[in-house]
Amino acid sequence: MKNSVRGKWALITGATSGFGRATAERLASEGCNVIITGRRKEKLEAVYHILQEKFQIKVLSYCFDVRELNKCVEMANDLAEREIVPDILINNAGLASGKNKIYEGLIGDWEKMIDTNIKGLLYITRSILPMMVARNEGHVINIGSAAGHLVYPEGNVYNATKFAVKALNEAINLDLVGTNIRCCSIDPGAAETEFSKVRFHGDEEKAKKVYEGYEPLIAEDIADMILYVLNTPLHVNITTMVVYPTAQRSVYVMDRKKD
Numbered sequence: 001m002k003n004s005v006r007g008k009w010a011l012i013t014g015a016t017s018g019f020g021r022a023t024a025e026r027l028a029s030e031g032c033n034v035i036i037t038g039r040r041k042e043k044l045e046a047v048y049h050i051l052q053e054k055f056q057i058k059v060l061s062y063c064f065d066v067r068e069l070n071k072c073v074e075m076a077n078d079l080a081e082r083e084i085v086p087d088i089l090i091n092n093a094g095l096a097s098g099k100n101k102i103y104e105g106l107i108g109d110w111e112k113m114i115d116t117n118i119k120g121l122l123y124i125t126r127s128i129l130p131m132m133v134a135r136n137e138g139h140v141i142n143i144g145s146a147a148g149h150l151v152y153p154e155g156n157v158y159n160a161t162k163f164a165v166k167a168l169n170e171a172i173n174l175d176l177v178g179t180n181i182r183c184c185s186i187d188p189g190a191a192e193t194e195f196s197k198v199r200f201h202g203d204e205e206k207a208k209k210v211y212e213g214y215e216p217l218i219a220e221d222i223a224d225m226i227l228y229v230l231n232t233p234l235h236v237n238i239t240t241m242v243v244y245p246t247a248q249r250s251v252y253v254m255d256r257k258k259d
């Protein structure tokens with residue numbers, strides 16, 4: 001397949017770990033310039049240096065929380081001043097926080113997920129998409145989830161935020177009709193990243209158990225899927241891609257071996 005990303009600019013939110021970081025490296029390895037974001041300054045700087053040292057590309061980094069609208073706008077303004085219009089926007093920053101029955105859920109967890117997964121994605125999209133529309137060029141990749149297709153027990157609010165991402169992905173596509181801009185939601189099943197550690201508030205033991213007895217997806221698998229979608233010809237718009245590990249066929253069906 002043709003390399004369509006060389007020399008382009010990709011903005012990847014949440015590039016300090018997991019899918020975002022792997023995608024930044026994968027795109028950089030194909031000659032794509034990258035703009036990386038995240039809240040953890042040291043991790044962001046580390047990724048920045050790796051990208052600069054390993055690949056002959058341009059890298060920009062912005063350390064901020066996607067829940068802060070003014071920071072999202074500041075980044076967009078700074079890019080505009082540099083005369084950079086992202087060709088690719090990867091709305092990846094997101095999290096699950098907690099896993100409880102809805103009547104026991106922590107309000108703080110709910111707010112964090114709603115504000116990051118829905119409002120943060122909207123703030124970034126609202127800040128960047130007008131530049132793409134003005135140029136009539138671009139590709140938006142939203143990282144949804146299998147959890148945005150089926151609700152699982154104790155997933156409640158996380159599921160709701162990913163159902164929202166699915167709806168927004170459809171909405172973005174509808175509102176872009178008549179433009180050349182494409183939009184795809186990549187919706188993974190179980191993938192071993194920092195996701196479960198974050199979900200269980202730093203409890204590594206609990207996080208490890210999520211991936212026991214089967215081979216989960218890894219971040220690089222999703223980076224490969226993103227690159228595949230980006231490299232399709234301009235008349236092809238993959239709107240949704242659901243990706244499970246082979247051992248998992250639905251959020252309910254996991255072939256977990258016991259030893």
Ligand SMILES: NC(=O)c1ccc[n+]([C@@H]2O[C@H](COP(=O)([O-])OP(=O)(O)OC[C@H]3O[C@@H](n4cnc5c(N)ncnc54)[C@H](OP(=O)(O)O)[C@@H]3O)[C@@H](O)[C@H]2O)c1
Nearest residue numbers: 014016017018019038039040065066093094191193194195
């Ligand atoms: N792993 C899975 O099983 C799985 C499955 C389906 C979908 N997903 C989705 O995939 C996306 C990436 O998750 P991952 O699995 O790669 O987990 P991860 O390793 O925890 O990465 C999450 C990334 O999002 C960033 N982030 C989180 N909250 C943020 C905020 N408020 N502002 C800015 N950046 C923020 C984190 O950076 P900082 O902490 O430095 O800010 C980090 O770079 C998420 O949207 C997640 O819901 C994951």
